[in-house]
Amino acid sequence: MSFDIAPPRSQYGWPCRVTGTMVNYYHVCHRRLWLLTHNITQEQSSELVALGRLIHESSFVREHKEVMVFNRIRIDHTTTGQHLIVHEVKKSGAMSVAARVQLLFYLYELERLGIDCTGELHFRSERRKQPVVLDDEGRRTVEAAVREICRIVGQSTPPPRPAHAPCKKCAYRDYCEV
Template sequence: MSIRGIEMNYYAICRRKLWLFNRGLGLEQGNDRVTEGAVLHEQAYGRLDKEWNITEDAVVDAVEDEWIREVKISSRMEYADRLQMMYYLYLLKERGIEKKGLLSYPKEKKTTDGSSTLSWT
């Protein structure tokens, strides 16, 4: 069974949301916030290689030298975003690829190091 990065994100946000998503009952379809995120993803960081597949189910938003980057709308769920990034870095390390991770929030003009360890507080 393959785990997708979004599942790691949903696990941190709400386990019920993850349960619904895994059963094809994702409530995001047609959601304005999802559409906004897709547009932001396309417009942000145009010079970078976009959507790099680590596995069939794990796709990073952008790649830049030794960095992988996830582009998000808001930093409100930064813990969940960081968990998703740590999962991507783990998958890469399993394949012998050493990268660092960046979490980017273009609307807030904020970028954080997604490689640092998670804090459970």
């Protein structure tokens, strides 16, 4: 299933078109977020990114249904009766906080559409999954992240390299000279 929905008037005044990937990168490296959103696309050639894409595409083959929300958020989901479960698949749990907030962001956006749903994070290499439920704390986390993402994206120059950025596995290494 695939459908596009025009975003309702935002009560939070989303000033930019935020995606799940942007929410994820915000929690990994602000500089990576800025580079991604300024059309610096070295990530396309990354073997790690290709591996992630392969994992995504080979997951939930039998139950896979895809939903496009607001014409910018692509979500894998299954339904159990009337209940929607949104799945997010990651290679490992190394960036589990980023993955969790990314999934919370999807749940938040679906909630704005009046869709009742919960989430499930899947860490393929560890063969484990983790339930994710959007509560008030989760909503505040998403809103704060989106505000900060829009601030960072609006900067005219990229943020400096964070001290603990995961550069070894980043396709922007050449750009950042690490």
